[in-house]
Amino acid sequence: MTNSNNSEPKSIEQIRDDIDNVDSAILRLLAERQAHSRRMAREKGRSDVPSRDQNREEDLIADRIAGGLDHDLDAGLVSRLWREIVNDSVRVQQDVLGRTQGGPDTVTAAIQGIEGSYSQLAAHQFFESKGIDVTYATSKTFSEAVSSVHEGSADVAVLPIENTTSGAISEVYDLLLDSGLHFVGEVRFRVRHRLLGLAAASIPNLRKIYCHPQAVAQCSEFLATLDDCEVVYFSDTALSGKRIGELNDPTVGAIASEDTARLYGLQVLKTGIADREENYTRFVVVGPKPIEVPPGVAAKTSLVMAVGNHPGALMDALGVFREADINLIMLESRPIPHNPREELFYVDFEGDLADVGVKQVLESLTRQVRFLKVLGSYPSRDLRPKPAAARSGSVEPVGRGQLVDPSPSTDNPKGYKLGSRGHKPNNTVVEVLGARFGGDDLVMIAGPCAVESWDQIMTTAKAVAEAGASVLRGGCFKPRTSPYSFQGLGFEGLDMLAEAGKTYGLPVVTEVVSPSDVDQIARKADILQVGTRNMQNFSLLSAVGRTHRPVLLKRGMSSSLDELLQAAEYILAEGNQQVILCERGIRTFETSTRNTLDLSAVPVLRSRTHLPIVVDPSHAAGKRDLVAPLALGAQAVGAHGVMVEIHPDPETALSDGPQSLRFDQFEALMAALGIPPRLSGGAG
Ligand code: PEP
Ligand code: MN
Secondary structure, three states, X not given: OOOOOXXXXXXXXXXXXXXXXXXXXXXXXXXXXXHHHHHHHHHHHHHOOOOOOHHHHHHHHHHHHHHHHHOOOOHHHHHHHHHHHHHHHHHHHHHHHHOOOOOOOEEEEEEEOOOOOHHHHHHHHHHHXXXXXXXXXXXXXXXXXXXXXXXXXXXXXXXXXXXXXXXXXXXXXXXXXXXXXXXXXXXXXXXXXXXXXXXXXXXXHOOEEEEOHHHHHHXXXXXXXXXXXXXXXXXXXXXXXXXXXXXXXXXXXXXXXXXXXXXXXXXXXXXXXXXOOOOEEEEEEEEOOOOOOOOOOOXXXXXXXXXXXXOOHHHHHHHHHHHOOOOEEEEEEEEEOOEEEEEEEEEEEXXXXXXXXXXXXXXXXXXXXXEEEEEEEEEOOOOOOOOOOOEOOOOOOOOOOOOOOOOOOOOOOOOOOOOEOOOOOOOOOEEEOOEEEOOOOOEEEEEOOEOOOXXXXXXXXXXXXXXXXXXXXXXXXXXXOOOOOOOXXXXXXXHHHHHHHHHOOOOEEEEOOOHHHHHHXXXXXXXXXXXXXXXXXXXXXHHHHOOOOOEEEEOOOOOOHHHHHHHHHHHHHOOEOOEEEEEOOEOOOOOOOOOEOOOOHHHHHHHHEOOOEEEOHHHHHOOHHHHHHHHHHHHHOOOOEEXXXXXXXXXXXXXXXXXXXXXXXXXXXXXXXXXXXXXXXXXX
């Protein structure tokens, strides 16, 4: 050992060693300090002490500055250093607190890809910071990962949602929209792409590179410099590395992480191959239930909304956030799946669903948007922690369906709120491909009771379009009172209806009778009808409330108007704000008509609700001769629309023939209502 006598001058090397030793001591102490912070967070969690005390933080920094002066350390230096240290400590504590209190010590996380994939590394980073042990359920596709959570073989899924270079990962957005899963966390992961190959490989000799499409997008500039080298798309970064190891061919390379190289015995041929050095991917952690973010932990909320297609509709929706002084973090637009003409907007903002201000914003948003779904509130490291915000009494986790506080209050004594005039004074206009329910003009819906054949629905669609009506109706799933009556053509009928609508430029409405059919029918129908027999089928109401299609809700034949509005509330509370109410006659002691058309329902509903109201005189009367006078009456009392059944040959109709109008009668009714025929005949 060399003599380290202080009196002897040290060499530069020795001084460097001394500095290195001090630095490693500093690092060790920082790690030790972090461990204390973690312990502190657990203690605070148990004893309900707020996670952040800004006065104490300031006192601590002042104390350290004073302590530093004793050692002749510059106050500015100590202040800057300790501010960083304190911020880190707050972040560490929030990570621990952000984990659901009393939550599990171990979780199974579903990821797309195998071990060594970026998803796995991101999931590891997320759970490690919370002191949770994680095992992985690996899946080939994102959708398989989501299914693992549904089936219970995983507790959560960790999915990439956006990248700083290549942008939004649209497949994951579309998947999460209808997955029914809740956002419970996020992690920003620094992606470090490496070009990997066998030990014997060299870059000039590579002829093929296995590469995930996202990695291709993020390393496009580097890939363009390779001559005579083909890019082969691969669904999984780590798997591409594993595969080249198995191939044992030095002319094949892969783009993946350093961990992949280590795991599968590969060589890193090149680092720094991404177009941008700072390449981050944001992953979301999704689970079957929403979580409660502990008070004082900075939270982010994600939601998805659809706005009207009038000028300024998006501005109006975003204005709600500005008025509430809520910070928007991200806005991303995606076409609605199966409805590509319309856009959905994904919004991330600062705040927690349990905050009173956030609840109010969501409530105000329902007045501006057509569809709104909260994906979840979760702790976010991107945000500066702040003192606990004002919360409503209890910290009940708010589910997706709960856009408003459901407890009865003075403004919703009748059990509905979102549908009430008090909530939204202006009329809601439901717009479907040019038909505007709730505007000034009467909207006409016409078509057969049931779709019976190609020929029948095509001929009827032509008559509907030529007469100037705006929407084609046709039942495919018929809720018949007797099981022996014609039940409809089902999905085959829906294909015919959708095709007929397209041919004649008409949106189509059809009835849904079962919650399990809703998604499939919503792919093709422009409006979903809930019939009188299902007005209080609450699971059906919630299911249509989760779609992006307008809903025509018919009044139960023995239901009061308040019951109708409460049924509508089930749909609105799920996020779908496009409900059209329909009066179709109710049961009374009168036997002269099939039902009794309650025309007073129209002005009464108009005073109670902002939702548009349609009248169906066909099912009310049960007799074709009564349809026209009742339709005119509906127009006179202020209905926004009228729906009638028509048939090319009512005598042979498989259902409701006696109440169906012939085409000539329908044309006469349209003239009486003052709706002009379409100018050019034929398709288009
Ligand atoms: C219909 O409109 O096809 C129908 C079955 O009506 P309701 O539910 O009003 O009986
Ligand atoms: Mn009918």
